[in-house]
Amino acid sequence: MISIDRLRPRSVLCTLAALLFIGAVVPAACVEGVGGGGGGGTGGGTIYFIDTGRETNYLWGMGSDGSNTTEIGKWGYFNAPSRAFHNSQRWYLTTLGIPNESYPNGNQRVEVFAIRGDYDNLLNNNGETRVQLTNDPTLQAYFGWSQGMHWLPGDLAVSFKARRWVGNVLVEGGLYTANLAYRADGNIVGLTAQPAAPTLAFPLDGNGSPAFGRHSWGLSSTQVAYIDSPETGLWVANLSTGTKTRIYSGGVGYLDWAQDGTKILFGSGTIRTVKPTGAGLRTVIGPRYINNVVVSGFGHAYFSPTASHITCVGIMNLPGGGIDNDVIRATATGGSVTNLTNTSTINEIPIAWR
Numbered sequence: 001m002i003s004i005d006r007l008r009p010r011s012v013l014c015t016l017a018a019l020l021f022i023g024a025v026v027p028a029a030c031v032e033g034v035g036g037g038g039g040g041g042t043g044g045g046t047i048y049f050i051d052t053g054r055e056t057n058y059l060w061g062m063g064s065d066g067s068n069t070t071e072i073g074k075w076g077y078f079n080a081p082s083r084a085f086h087n088s089q090r091w092y093l094t095t096l097g098i099p100n101e102s103y104p105n106g107n108q109r110v111e112v113f114a115i116r117g118d119y120d121n122l123l124n125n126n127g128e129t130r131v132q133l134t135n136d137p138t139l140q141a142y143f144g145w146s147q148g149m150h151w152l153p154g155d156l157a158v159s160f161k162a163r164r165w166v167g168n169v170l171v172e173g174g175l176y177t178a179n180l181a182y183r184a185d186g187n188i189v190g191l192t193a194q195p196a197a198p199t200l201a202f203p204l205d206g207n208g209s210p211a212f213g214r215h216s217w218g219l220s221s222t223q224v225a226y227i228d229s230p231e232t233g234l235w236v237a238n239l240s241t242g243t244k245t246r247i248y249s250g251g252v253g254y255l256d257w258a259q260d261g262t263k264i265l266f267g268s269g270t271i272r273t274v275k276p277t278g279a280g281l282r283t284v285i286g287p288r289y290i291n292n293v294v295v296s297g298f299g300h301a302y303f304s305p306t307a308s309h310i311t312c313v314g315i316m317n318l319p320g321g322g323i324d325n326d327v328i329r330a331t332a333t334g335g336s337v338t339n340l341t342n343t344s345t346i347n348e349i350p351i352a353w354r
Contacts, residue, residue, distance in 0.1 A: 037062070037063025037064065037065045037066070037067030037068045038063045038064035038065030038066075038067065039064070039065075040306070040308070042063075042064040042065045042309065042329065043064040043304030043305075043306070043308055043309030043311075043329065043353070044064055044304060044305060044306065045064060045304060045305045045353060045354050046061045046062070046063065046064075046353070046354050047061065047062050047063075047064060047311050047327065047329070047340070047350055047352075047353050048060070048061050048072075048080070048081055048350065048351050048352045048353070048354065049061075049062070049327050049341075049348050049349055049350040049351060050348070050349050050351055051346055051347070051348050052325075052346075052347045052348075052349065058071055058073070059071070059072045059073045059092075059351075060072060060348075062327075062340065064304065064309065064329065064353075065340075066327075066329075066338075066340035066341070072117065073092075073115075073117075073119065079092065079093045079094065079143075079148060079149040079150070079351070080092075080093075080148075080149075080150060080151070080351055080352035081117075081352055081354055082151050082155050083151050083153070083154075083155050083259075083354065084155055085186075086155065086182065086186040086187065086188060087116070087183075087185050087186040087187040087188075088186075089116045089117040089118055090117045090354070091114050091115065091116055091117065091188060092114070092115045092117070093112065093113070093114060093115075093149040093150075093151075093158060093160070094112075094113050094115055094143065094149075095110040095111065095112055095113065095141050095142075095143040096110060096111060096113050096132075097109070097110055098110065098111060098137075101137065103137075103140050103165055104165055104167070104168040105208075107140070109137055109140075110140070110141055110143070111132055111133070111134045111135060111136075111141070112132075112133045112134040112141050112149070112158070112160055112178075113130060113131060113132050113133060114130075114131045114133055114158075114180075114188045115129070115130055115131075116128065116129040116130070116131075116187075116188075128187060131188050131189060131190060132190070133158065133178065133180075133190060133191050134178065134191070134194060134195070135194065136194055136195075138164050138165050138166065139162050139163075139164050139165075139176070139194075139195070140162055140163050140164070140165065141160050141161070141162040141176075142160070142161040142162060142163075142209075143160075148160075148161070148213075148214045148215060148216075150215065150216065150217060152177065152217050152221045153217055153218075153219060153220060153221055154221075155180070156179060156180060156221075157177050157178060157179045157180060157221065158177070158178055158180060159175055159176065159177045159178075159199070159215065159217070159224075160175075160176055161173075161174075161175060161176075161210055161212070161215075162174075162176045162195075162198075162210075163204065163208065163209065163210055170204055170208045172197070172198060172201060173198065173201070173202060173204050173208075173209065173210030174198030174199070174200050174201040174202040174210045174212075175198055175199055175200040175202070175210075175212070175215060175224070175226070176195040176197075176198050176199060177195065177199040177221075178191045178192075178193070178194070178195045179191060179192040179193065180192070198210075199239065200224065200226075200237055200239065205229060209229075210229075211228065211229040212226050212227065212228055212229055213226065213227035213228070213229055213231055213252075214226065214227050214254055214255055215227070215255075216255050216256050216257040216264070217257060218236075218257050218261050218276060219259075219260075219261035221239075222238060222239045222240040223236060223237070223238055223239070223276070224236070224237050224239070225237075225247075225255055225257050225264050225276070226255075227252045227253075227254075227255060227266075228246075231251060231252055231253060231268070232249070232250065232251065232252070233246050233248060233249050233250065233252065234246070234247055234248040234252045234255060234264070234266055234274070235247065236264075236276055245278070246278075247264075247274060247276070247277065247278030248266070248274060248278065248281065251268040252266050252267065252268055253267065253268035253269075253299060254266060254267065254268070254299055254300055254301060256301060256302045256303055257276075257303075258303040258307035259303065259305055259306075259307060260306065260307045261276070262275065262307060263275060263276075263280075263303075263307065263332075264276060265301050265302070265303055265310060266301075267283075267298070267299070267301065268299070269287075269297040269298065269299070270283050270285060270286040270287075270297075270298065271283070271284050271285040271286075271298050271301050271310065271312055271334075272284065273332070282333075283334075284310070284330070284332070284333055284334035285298050285310075285312070285328075285330055285334050285337065286298075288337065290314065290316075290328070290337060290338075290339050291339060291342070292319075293316050293317065293318065293319065294316075294317040295314045295315060295316055295317070295328075296315050296317050297314075297315040298312045298313065298314055298315070298328065299312060299313050299315075300312055300313045300349050300350055300351070301350075302350055302351075302352055302353045303332065303353060304332075304353050305353065305354060307332055308331065308332055309329060309330065309331055309332055310329070310330055310331075310332055311327060311328065311329050311330075311340075311350045311353050312327075312328050312330075312350065313325050313326070313327065313328065313348070313349045313350060314326050314327075314328040314339065316339075316344075318344055324343065324344050324345070324346075324347060325347040325348060325349055326339050326340070326341045326342055326343060326348055327339075327340045327341045327348045327349070327350050328340065
């Protein structure tokens with residue numbers, strides 16, 4: 001959870017430039033002009049990652065070859081960018097605290113917000129760039145990498161983990177979805193309706209939390225993959241039939257469903273792929289040397305837009321001692337493993353590939 005005052009400026013220079021160009025085309029750098037280096041030979045698109053080695057968690061983007069690295073925002077914690085541009089911008093999901101309000105357990109009340117890519121809390125902070133989506137004091141949303149907030153295929157809806165209070169009692173929990181409302185120019189303006197019940201319900205565990213972890217959507221909004229709790233298996237739910245199928249048994253720490261629908265990327269320490277049916281299980285990346293540095297494990301893996309490549313974090317065991325996290329790229333079959341950031345004092349962790 002982050003409070004509103006922790007959402008920091010994306011770039012003062014970028015915002016000032018935008019103010020100077022009122023009524024004109026916004027400069028490309030202000031329309032998230034990041035990435036683009038490498039092309040299809042390295043996966044194409046933009047790899048988004050956070051930098052935890054400076055004063056806060058910064059959001060960055062770079063090309064698939066590691067070039068054109070650009071700081072996008074200093075927003076604290078946030079989740080994956082929208083699949084497409086809307087009103088010339090990527091959008092990001094987060095929860096923000098509601099001042100002076102709390103749930104029955106004492107936690108500060110939070111609501112789900114959509115943050116536009118050119119948000120700046122000093123110079124560009126308004127209802128256009130920071131849009132409140134949920135508005136329900138009984139619905140407690142979770143936030144963070146371990147829970148995940150996502151855009152459904154087509155960016156017509158968003159999903160998030162939450163639980164509901166009635167009085168002082170928790171009555172339900174699970175994966176909630178909500179349809180987005182867009183203006184004619186593509187700007188997000190809110191939801192078409194507040195979510196009334198979980199799209200995929202889960203029992204509450206001993207801590208009152210819905211018993212599932214991360215999730216990822218398939219080609220349509222009717223199929224979603226998720227990790228059970230306490231992270232001992234990978235499942236696929238078909239919302240149209242109401243079925244849930246375990247496709248892998250064992251430790252799973254993260255997952256990403258390829259945008260072409262063919263494979264699911266997952267693992268814990270090593271990176272594996274499997275078909276949505278559970279067939280074709282394959283380990284594609286395991287512990288190894290990269291540039292004479294021992295990489296003891298991998299995590300937070302994501303497919304490129306065409307599913308030809310993957311990016312992930314590599315846990316680098318530095319020769320002089322200590323551990324560093326770098327952004328790694330490889331082919332979808334585990335070839336051409338490359339360290340894209342290669343820093344020894346800054347931890348970088350990918351959050352998406354678009």
